[in-house]
Amino acid sequence: MDALTDYIIDRNKKLSLDDVADITKIDKNEIISELKKLLTAYPEKDLYSKYVHYFIYEREIKWAMEGEDRNRFYFWSVLLFFQLISLIMR
Numbered sequence: 491m492d493a494l495t496d497y498i499i500d501r502n503k504k505l506s507l508d509d510v511a512d513i514t515k516i517d518k519n520e521i522i523s524e525l526k527k528l529l530t531a532y533p534e535k536d537l538y539s540k541y542v543h544y545f546i547y548e549r550e551i552k553w554a555m556e557g558e559d560r561n562r563f564y565f566w567s568v569l570l571f572f573q574l575i576s577l578i579m580r
């Protein structure tokens with residue numbers, strides 16, 4: 491679980507964990523602990539499947555759906571792919 495947590499943080503970070511801890515005033519060990527709790531709560535048994543679950547539900551859907559405007563700097567997207575995926579997954 492430690493290796494998976496480190497991998498997720500390393501692959502998805504925009505800022506260093508130390509910077510995030512400084513900005514949010516949350517201890518970096520608490521951030522790591524919460525990520526581990528999240529991963530542990532997933533129903534999958536093996537780490538690879540837990541990573542796939544995290545990648546789809548915590549990273550891709552939230553990054554693409556809720557964060558789409560923010561991630562594209564508030565410009566409208568003409569790409570309908572993610573909108574179609576969201577309809578299929580409902």
